[in-house]
Amino acid sequence: MTFLLRFLLFVAAFYLLRKLLNRLFGKRVASSGRRARPATGTRKEISGQTVKDPQCGTYVATSIAVPLQVKGKTYHFCSTQCRDQFLREADQSRPSVA
Numbered sequence: 300m301t302f303l304l305r306f307l308l309f310v311a312a313f314y315l316l317r318k319l320l321n322r323l324f325g326k327r328v329a330s331s332g333r334r335a336r337p338a339t340g341t342r343k344e345i346s347g348q349t350v351k352d353p354q355c356g357t358y359v360a361t362s363i364a365v366p367l368q369v370k371g372k373t374y375h376f377c378s379t380q381c382r383d384q385f386l387r388e389a390d391q392s393r394p395s396v397a
């Protein structure tokens with residue numbers, strides 16, 4: 300019975316030690332470990348890069364911009380409103396040839 304008790308004490312001590320180490324080095328381990336990367340299909344753009352919103356002229360970071368692909372070209376907008384407005388004007392400017 301004393302053997303079991305000693306074993307349990309050992310396990311408990313080991314567990315507490317690990318918990319303490321995790322608390323001390325947890326942050327460092329988390330940051331140096333695998334970094335959470337947004338799983339976007341395309342990674343042609345580096346996050347933090349700024350592009351000009353063709354609609355309002357605002358410079359916006361690609362990581363937070365609203366992307367729109369038109370004929371293989373990617374536009375970035377500061378908001379969905381700008382994107383929708385851009386699409387609307389593109390439709391209006393297009394000559395309606397039957």
Ligand SMILES: [Zn+2]
Binds near residue numbers: 354355356357377381
């Ligand atoms: Zn805009």
